[in-house]
Amino acid sequence: MKKTYRKNSIAMKLILAVLILLLSFQAALATDAAADACEKGVAFYQQEQYEMALAALETAIELNPDYTLAYIYKGYTYFELDSYEEALAAFAKAIELEPIYPSVFFAKGTILYMLELYEEAVVDFSKAIELDPDFVNAINDRGTCYYMLGRYEEAIADFTKEIEMDQTDYVAYSNRAASYRMLWRWDEALADYTASITLAPGYANDYFYRGYVYYALRRYEEAVADFTKAIEADPYSAIAYYNRGDCLYYQGFYEEAIEDYTKAIELYPDYIDAINNRGNAYFILGRYEEAIEDYTAEILLDPEDDISFSNRGSVYYALQRYEEAIADYTEAILRNPAEADYYNYRFLAYQAMGKTEEAAADYATYLELVGGSGNP
Numbered sequence: 001m002k003k004t005y006r007k008n009s010i011a012m013k014l015i016l017a018v019l020i021l022l023l024s025f026q027a028a029l030a031t032d033a034a035a036d037a038c039e040k041g042v043a044f045y046q047q048e049q050y051e052m053a054l055a056a057l058e059t060a061i062e063l064n065p066d067y068t069l070a071y072i073y074k075g076y077t078y079f080e081l082d083s084y085e086e087a088l089a090a091f092a093k094a095i096e097l098e099p100i101y102p103s104v105f106f107a108k109g110t111i112l113y114m115l116e117l118y119e120e121a122v123v124d125f126s127k128a129i130e131l132d133p134d135f136v137n138a139i140n141d142r143g144t145c146y147y148m149l150g151r152y153e154e155a156i157a158d159f160t161k162e163i164e165m166d167q168t169d170y171v172a173y174s175n176r177a178a179s180y181r182m183l184w185r186w187d188e189a190l191a192d193y194t195a196s197i198t199l200a201p202g203y204a205n206d207y208f209y210r211g212y213v214y215y216a217l218r219r220y221e222e223a224v225a226d227f228t229k230a231i232e233a234d235p236y237s238a239i240a241y242y243n244r245g246d247c248l249y250y251q252g253f254y255e256e257a258i259e260d261y262t263k264a265i266e267l268y269p270d271y272i273d274a275i276n277n278r279g280n281a282y283f284i285l286g287r288y289e290e291a292i293e294d295y296t297a298e299i300l301l302d303p304e305d306d307i308s309f310s311n312r313g314s315v316y317y318a319l320q321r322y323e324e325a326i327a328d329y330t331e332a333i334l335r336n337p338a339e340a341d342y343y344n345y346r347f348l349a350y351q352a353m354g355k356t357e358e359a360a361a362d363y364a365t366y367l368e369l370v371g372g373s374g375n376p
Contacts, residue, residue, distance in 0.1 A: 004037060004374070005310040029051065033063050034059075034060045034063035034070075035060075035065055037059040037060035037063060037070075038056070038057065038060040038067060038069055038070045038073070038127075039186075040054035040056040040209075041053045041054075041055075041057035041059075041060060041070065041073055041074075041077075042058055042069075042098040045073055045077050045080075045162075048080070048086045050077050050080055050081050051362040053073070053077045053078050053360070054074065054078075057070045057073055057074045057276055059072075061074070064216060065317055068094050068097045068098045068245065068266055069079045071090045071093045071094040071097065072090070072091070072094045072107075073089070074090040075088075075090035075094065075104075075107060075108075077179050079107070079111065079340030080088060080185035081152045084111050084114065087107075087111055088108060088111055088112070090109075091107055091108040092108065092334075094139060095108070099127075100131065100297065101131070102127075102128040102129075102131035102132040102135050102138065103128070103140075104336065105124045105127040105128040105131070106124070106125065106128040106135065106137065106138045106141075108124045109121045109123075109124030109125040109128065109138070109142075110141065111120075111142065111146060111353075112124060113141060114147075114317070116147050117213045118148045119145075119146040119149065120192065121141070121142075122146065122149075124144055125138045125139075125141055125145065126142060127237070129142065130318050134165065135304070136162055136165055136169075137160055138372055139162050139165075140156050140158070140159070140171065140172065140175070140296065142158050142174065143155045143156075143157075143158030143176075143179075146340075147159060147175065147182075148177065149181055151367045152180075152182050152183050153183075154177045155175070155176075156176055156179045156180065157181040158177035159172045159173075159175045159179065160176060163176065168199060168288065169199075170181065170195075170196040170197075170200035170206075171196075172200035172201065173192045173193070173195040173199065174192070174203070174205075174206050174209075177189045177190075177191075177192030177193040177196060177206075177210075179207065179211065180192060180211070181213060186213050186216050186217050187217075189209075189213050190213045190214070190217070191208065193206050193209055193210035193213060194210065197210065201211050204230050204232075204233030204234060204275070205230075205304045206309055207226045207227075207230045207233070208226070208227065208230035208231040208237070208239075208240055208243075208323065209243075210226050211223045211224075211225075211227040211229075211230060211240075211243060212243065212257075212331050214226060215243065215247055216245065217247040218250075218313030220247040220248075220250055220251050221247075221251070222355070223243070223244075224244055224247045224248065224251075225248045227240050227241075227243050227244035227247065228244065234269060235266075238263075238264040238265075238267035238268040238271055239272070240265070241260045241263040241264040241267070241274075242260065242261065242264040242271065242273065242274045242277075244260050245257045245258075245259075245261045245264065245274070245277065246277065247294075248260060249277060249280070249281055252375045254281040254285050256286055257277070257278075257284065258278055259286075260279045261274045261275075261277055261278035261281065262278065265278070265371065269314050269337075270301055272298055272301050272305075273296050275293070275294050275301070276298050276307070276308065276311070278289045278294050279294030279295045279298065279311060280311070282294060283311070283315055287320065288318060288319055291311075292315050293314075294314060295309075295311045295312035296312065297309050299312070303333035304335055305335070306331075306332040306333075306335035306336040306339065306342070307332070309328045309329070309331040309332040309335070310328065310329060310339075310341075310342055310345065312328050312334040313325045313326075313327075313328030313332065313345060313346075313349075314345065316328060317345070317348065320352070322349045322350075322352050322353045323353075325345075325346075326346055326349045326350065326351045326353075329342055329346035330344050330346065332336050333346070338367035338369065339369075340365075340366050340370045341366075343362045343363070343365045343369065344362070344363070344366045345364060346362050347359050347362035350362060365369070
């Protein structure tokens, strides 16, 4: 998910106007010494002299323990120093003193989000929105928290509101698309990714995810085009090559799929899905030894994977190397004894070797598992 702010711009862009008004108001209420110290702290903060800012702000607080503005800028100063717990404490004190400023709730929610405390962040973003219903950043970031919590319908509601407020906000379309995608609402996700790409055609991530949606809809040609765009933007994306390889595979372009799987494996040598699928493509093309190499590599990466043993067994069967096929089917059965097909495959291998007793036993187990009856 994308956020709409950058760390070093939160204070200046989001609360500067509020704080200037607050500064003027509280300066009139504070002692001259406290106000002077706070103003110095603000000036140091704006000059990025954070340690000096903290010292001046602490002085202001000592002189006036109820000086809300000093606590606010203390929070932002600690934020810039990556001292998030201290920043949270300062913002909490400011809220305790005057729980009326939406930007302070937003700032606190932002830190909670960064600490992956999403439930707590939702509370603060919701309070910011309650105080300022048009606080678009708070709406976006609450939606992002809902997304991270798997509360996709609520995320969609927030991103929809954000879009209603600004129909040119590509981030909101992209984020809502991601929420639709997680709910497998492919058509809605497709529409939103397309809207985001139309507004920001340079954002490669959306091509990748729209490609994924096209893939889910089995619109493989369009998916290939989008994954190609994603690869052009990031030629080191192993998953983009892998996904494009899958789309080519399902269109019957096995040689081209192998090229993409190979590239994905070069970028990420332990990419087990790419190794498996390249093995499948080799098998379909009759390139059996290469298929065996890939399935063997897959087994070495995940010795408990029953499918890789079954796949390699099928290659051995195609090569009439029945003993090796039986050994692999047996390993697959040991790992997943409930899979009926493995007994059927081993039955065929036994049958090819003339081992009728073993073949009959496997076929009986196969029928028992599929709930059928009959003769082999």
